[in-house]
Amino acid sequence: MTGSFGLDRVRIRGFRSARDVSFEPGALCALVGEPGSGKSNLLAALWRLMSVSAPPLVQGDLSAQGEGRLLVEASIGGRTVTLEERPSRAPLRQGEPPPVLFLPAALRSDEVVASATSLHGSAARVLALLSPGPVSAGGSAATPALALLAGVDASCASGIVGLVLLVEEPELYLRPQAQRYLYRLLRELAARGNQVLYSTHAPAFLNVARLEDLALVEHRLPGGTTVFQPQPLPADESFRALSEFDAERSELFLARAVVLVEGRTEKLVFPFVFRALGYDPDREAISIVECGGKPNIPLFARICDAVGLPYLVVHDRDAPPGRDPIQAEAVVNAEIAVVAGPDRTIVLEPDFEAVAGLAGHSHKPERAWRSFAAGERPVPAQLVRAVELALQLRAA
Numbered sequence: 300m301t302g303s304f305g306l307d308r309v310r311i312r313g314f315r316s317a318r319d320v321s322f323e324p325g326a327l328c329a330l331v332g333e334p335g336s337g338k339s340n341l342l343a344a345l346w347r348l349m350s351v352s353a354p355p356l357v358q359g360d361l362s363a364q365g366e367g368r369l370l371v372e373a374s375i376g377g378r379t380v381t382l383e384e385r386p387s388r389a390p391l392r393q394g395e396p397p398p399v400l401f402l403p404a405a406l407r408s409d410e411v412v413a414s415a416t417s418l419h420g421s422a423a424r425v426l427a428l429l430s431p432g433p434v435s436a437g438g439s440a441a442t443p444a445l446a447l448l449a450g451v452d453a454s455c456a457s458g459i460v461g462l463v464l465l466v467e468e469p470e471l472y473l474r475p476q477a478q479r480y481l482y483r484l485l486r487e488l489a490a491r492g493n494q495v496l497y498s499t500h501a502p503a504f505l506n507v508a509r510l511e512d513l514a515l516v517e518h519r520l521p522g523g524t525t526v527f528q529p530q531p532l533p534a535d536e537s538f539r540a541l542s543e544f545d546a547e548r549s550e551l552f553l554a555r556a557v558v559l560v561e562g563r564t565e566k567l568v569f570p571f572v573f574r575a576l577g578y579d580p581d582r583e584a585i586s587i588v589e590c591g592g593k594p595n596i597p598l599f600a601r602i603c604d605a606v607g608l609p610y611l612v613v614h615d616r617d618a619p620p621g622r623d624p625i626q627a628e629a630v631v632n633a634e635i636a637v638v639a640g641p642d643r644t645i646v647l648e649p650d651f652e653a654v655a656g657l658a659g660h661s662h663k664p665e666r667a668w669r670s671f672a673a674g675e676r677p678v679p680a681q682l683v684r685a686v687e688l689a690l691q692l693r694a695a
Contacts, residue, residue, distance in 0.1 A: 560614070571671035613647065643692075
């Protein structure tokens with residue numbers, strides 16, 4: 300719930316790929332999905348609902364199943380705001396929407412805010428803060444991307460409340476450090492009594508400890524755009540997830556399939572295993588995620604399950620054939636088997652180094668990288684099976 304001003308529940312019908320979509324954004328909501336899934340359409344429909352200055356609806360904006368009209372409904376603090384619109388007709392609005400600003404990606408290289416003629420309240424105040432600064436003494440002006448960063452920073456400091464901010468791809472034209480800072484500012488703006496909805500392809504704007512902030516957007520035929528919102532992690536796992544997930548690991552939310560491995564040796568080697576078999580994991584949108592040790596694999600697997608992400612686990616048995624692992628290893632092995640299941644688990648006996656033919660314990664990542672990168676040996680059958688399974692999961 301967002302309080303008395305923000306959008307609690309949304310239903311969009313008949314607009315582009317959003318044939319009939321419902322979701323419940325919180326104070327901060329990240330729309331995550333592949334290009335063409337409909338993220339921008341959802342933001343544009345919400346802008347139409349709340350802004351009288353949105354461009355006129357044209358026939359091409361309407362989905363074939365929409366009966367020739369756009370209908371957007373939103374619950375806002377116990378009341379309902381609706382918009383019904385048809386081409387060449389005056390929009391029919393009911394209810395008073397909150398102030399809104401829409402920051403489309405298409406304008407980020409030149410402008411920041413979509414053109415508007417009737418901004419009011421906090422939206423007008425933020426618009427002034429988002430305006431690029433004057434040309435400096437050296438003759439350079441602030442870019443729209445940096446103006447966005449500075450404007451959100453100033454908005455947090457100024458105490459603005461009651462605004463709905465819609466942003467397409469806030470990461471555009473910002474260095475990684477600035478992306479992380481902007482993400483924290485957007486969270487702060489939401490926490491101060493505003494609502495922020497944004498689409499993104501950047502791991503820096505995804506927080507695995509707050510799965511409830513994610514809205515996973517897909518385009519499925521024949522139904523069009525769909526939205527899935529995962530349940531939050533249990534309280535005892537939220538901090539673990541926050542401490543274990545950095546931006547590199549958070550890219551799994553943007554993958555089509557994930558290979559979960561124990562450490563950096565496997566993460567370094569697996570791309571060369573894929574390439575030795577004629578595949579590129581990046582081209583296939585498959586992420587190889589090292590979990591920082593085998594005990595963390597069940598946590599990563601549960602997160603993948605929570606967001607409906609196809610994955611497999613490759614881990615060491617840590618005991619040769621015919622011998623039992625020590626108790627601690629056996630417990631973790633059993634937990635992984637329960638969480639991931641046998642069809643998504645490949646267990647290496649006794650470990651990755653032995654299967655890959657890497658003797659000794661020093662400089663493992665470097666030796667593994669050189670061995671597979673140079674194609675000095677055939678790919679072991681278990682690693683071939685891992686690649687084949689990852690490709691099957693990606694295509695499913």
